[in-house]
Amino acid sequence: MVQCDLGGDCCPRDPVTDKRMKMDGWINLLICFTPVCICTRRGYARVNYPSLRLFVMTTNYRRVSDTCKRHRRDSSTMEESNCITNQKTVVAVVGGGLVGSLNACFFAKRGFHVEVFESRGDIRCAKKVKGRSINLALSHRGRQALKHVGIEEKIVSKGIPMHARMIHSLSGKQTPIPYGKKGQYILSIDRANLNKELLTVAEAYPNTKLNFDHKLQDWSPETGQMTFIRADGAKDQIEADLIVGCDGAFSAVRKQFLRRSRFNYSQTYIPDGYMELTMPPVNGEFAMEPNYLHIWPRNAFMMISLPNLDKTFTCTLFMPFENFEKITTGDEVIEFFQEYFPDATPLIGVDALKRDFFCLPAQAMVSVKCSPYHIGDKCVLMGDAAHAVVPFYGQGMNAGFEDCIVFDEIMNEFSEDLGAVLPEYSRVRVPDDQAIADLAMYNYIEMRAHVNSKWFLFRKHVDNFLHMLMPNTIVPLYTMVTFTRTRYHKAVEHWQWQNKVINQVLMLTAVGATVAGSCLLIKRRTDVIKMGLSAEEMWNRILALKTF
Numbered sequence: 403m404v405q406c407d408l409g410g411d412c413c414p415r416d417p418v419t420d421k422r423m424k425m426d427g428w429i430n431l432l433i434c435f436t437p438v439c440i441c442t443r444r445g446y447a448r449v450n451y452p453s454l455r456l457f458v459m460t461t462n463y464r465r466v467s468d469t470c471k472r473h474r475r476d477s478s479t480m481e482e483s484n485c486i487t488n489q490k491t492v493v494a495v496v497g498g499g500l501v502g503s504l505n506a507c508f509f510a511k512r513g514f515h516v517e518v519f520e521s522r523g524d525i526r527c528a529k530k531v532k533g534r535s536i537n538l539a540l541s542h543r544g545r546q547a548l549k550h551v552g553i554e555e556k557i558v559s560k561g562i563p564m565h566a567r568m569i570h571s572l573s574g575k576q577t578p579i580p581y582g583k584k585g586q587y588i589l590s591i592d593r594a595n596l597n598k599e600l601l602t603v604a605e606a607y608p609n610t611k612l613n614f615d616h617k618l619q620d621w622s623p624e625t626g627q628m629t630f631i632r633a634d635g636a637k638d639q640i641e642a643d644l645i646v647g648c649d650g651a652f653s654a655v656r657k658q659f660l661r662r663s664r665f666n667y668s669q670t671y672i673p674d675g676y677m678e679l680t681m682p683p684v685n686g687e688f689a690m691e692p693n694y695l696h697i698w699p700r701n702a703f704m705m706i707s708l709p710n711l712d713k714t715f716t717c718t719l720f721m722p723f724e725n726f727e728k729i730t731t732g733d734e735v736i737e738f739f740q741e742y743f744p745d746a747t748p749l750i751g752v753d754a755l756k757r758d759f760f761c762l763p764a765q766a767m768v769s770v771k772c773s774p775y776h777i778g779d780k781c782v783l784m785g786d787a788a789h790a791v792v793p794f795y796g797q798g799m800n801a802g803f804e805d806c807i808v809f810d811e812i813m814n815e816f817s818e819d820l821g822a823v824l825p826e827y828s829r830v831r832v833p834d835d836q837a838i839a840d841l842a843m844y845n846y847i848e849m850r851a852h853v854n855s856k857w858f859l860f861r862k863h864v865d866n867f868l869h870m871l872m873p874n875t876i877v878p879l880y881t882m883v884t885f886t887r888t889r890y891h892k893a894v895e896h897w898q899w900q901n902k903v904i905n906q907v908l909m910l911t912a913v914g915a916t917v918a919g920s921c922l923l924i925k926r927r928t929d930v931i932k933m934g935l936s937a938e939e940m941w942n943r944i945l946a947l948k949t950f
């Protein structure tokens with residue numbers, strides 16, 4: 403048994419011979435460089451398999467020793483043995499976005515040698531971070547994952563709690579609808595900052611290397627060999643034991659899956675697009691109440707607004723593309739905003755609206771479902787690469803982060819046997835990710851239309867009241883999804899069951915009340931007549947109640 407103490411033997415074993423490596427790093431490097439140089443003469447830098455292996459072994463030797471030293475200080479025997487047994491496994495995480503960088507931390511914690519390949523440059527050095535920017539809403543699942551890598555508190559301290567939806571009516575009246583019980587909230591988070599923090603945490607592991615400007619072009623499921631194109635057009639060929647595809651909704655890793663039999667795939671663009679606008683601070687303060695997710699629900703479309711740390715709000719208008727296309731001039735923009743968002747118009751500013759509305763065209767939103775998520779013991783998809791969802795539940799990132807926890811839990815359960823872990827991960831995770839994809843579609847209708855309905859608000863009160871009486875039996879859907887780690891598909895099943903039960907109970911109560919009321923009326927017919935109410939007036943009063 404290899405010991406992992408400072409004075410003892412902490413050398414990694416050669417993955418092929420299983421002998422302990424005590425080679426001089428310099429000799430190793432020399433051997434490495436020979437094939438690289440020959441290939442460079444052909445016009446591109448090609449790192450072939452044996453050289454990468456040797457290179458990885460060299461770096462492993464150094465990095466794994468460091469990891470072991472660190473673990474020894476933590477005096478965790480379990481971790482020590484992990485870092486020795488896993489030294490052979492090279493994990494390539496493709497995509498250094500939110501899920502990729504977090505995943506790198508999970509694998510690094512296990513002592514694997516982790517290489518992250520990201521198509522962009524290092525966003526920590528960029529002046530402006532390109533790409534989608536719909537505000538993130540961090541909730542329980544995402545927080546649990548961040549806690550696992552020790553940065554929950556840091557990220558939470560930079561988030562803005564949103565305790566409730568704030569509904570803006572056409573007349574400008576604002577009505578809050580709490581997300582859950584007192585003290586329950588979601589957090590408005592800056593995506594770029596979170597991504598930067600996660601990259602920094604990943605990089606701090608001595609057994610992790612971040613490779614920016616590496617865009618995956620192709621890979622082989624048989625050998626695990628990947629071809630990357632670098633920013634200067636040069637190609638790198640790299641091999642890994644496990645490829646983790648975290649390269650987003652248009653994943654290049656997933657392309658290989660599409661060529662295989664019995665791989666299910668669907669992609670749906672919704673007919674609506676989104677456009678982001680900024681609401682600046684007023685006199686250095688937030689222009690509206692900051693601790694809410696503001697919604698202007700207009701049935702067929704909506705605008706939402708989430709607070710940022712710089713006291714601005716990011717307003718996002720979600721609307722069918724055809725409506726966007728009807729607005730072609732600055733005056734039409736103002737007319738549209740005055741009609742549907744009169745209270746927000748002066749806060750965003752007429753000039754800014756006229757200008758910003760035409761800066762970028764409305765962006766599309768796609769939902770991707772696929773299964774399974776793995777190929778043999780070689781490759782697994784996570785985050786948007788496995789399940790891009792529309793943004794309306796604010797669960798895209800949380801689900802992607804939870805993917806990392808679920809994978810980690812299964813790794814424990816199956817003692818890191820990738821041949822068993824990967825199929826189990828697909829089995830467990832596919833139904834949950836598909837459930838949240840459907841819920842995200844549903845939540846658009848809830849946010850833009852249902853929140854206007856008195857019946858919906860009444861049902862919310864009923865659900866909350868019953869939840870208070872029977873906290874384990876009746877749990878509002880939003881609570882299960884956002885404030886617990888109830889499996890998404892179980893949450894949907896439970897929601898459907900409790901809806902049926904509550905609606906039946908309400909129906910019976912209504913019938914009972916009507917019967918009782920009618921009996922009373924008949925019994926006191928004379929009193930009603932005395933009140934001078936005609937049958938028609940009675941009927942009108944009943945109709946007035948129906949709008950409720």
Ligand SMILES: NC(=O)C1=CN([C@@H]2O[C@H](COP(=O)(O)OP(=O)(O)OC[C@H]3O[C@@H](n4cnc5c(N)ncnc54)[C@H](OP(=O)(O)O)[C@@H]3O)[C@@H](O)[C@H]2O)C=CC1
Nearest residue numbers: 497499500501521534535536618649650654785786798799
């Ligand atoms: N609110 C928002 O605007 C956004 C939210 N999110 C949230 O984050 C969640 C999870 O995101 P995640 O799964 O990490 O996906 P992301 O899209 O955030 O990250 C994927 C990363 O992989 C990179 N990439 C893409 N193709 C390749 C390739 N061929 N080779 C190497 N790198 C590649 C992407 O770069 P590039 O972008 O240049 O293609 C990107 O940096 C989403 O579900 C969503 O909810 C994510 C993005 C935006």
Ligand SMILES: Nc1ccccc1C(=O)C[C@H](N)C(=O)O
Nearest residue numbers: 536537538539567793794795796
């Ligand atoms: N972050 C988002 C981005 C776009 C659209 C919605 C959200 C939400 O978070 C919605 C929230 N969960 C809600 O149900 O009110």
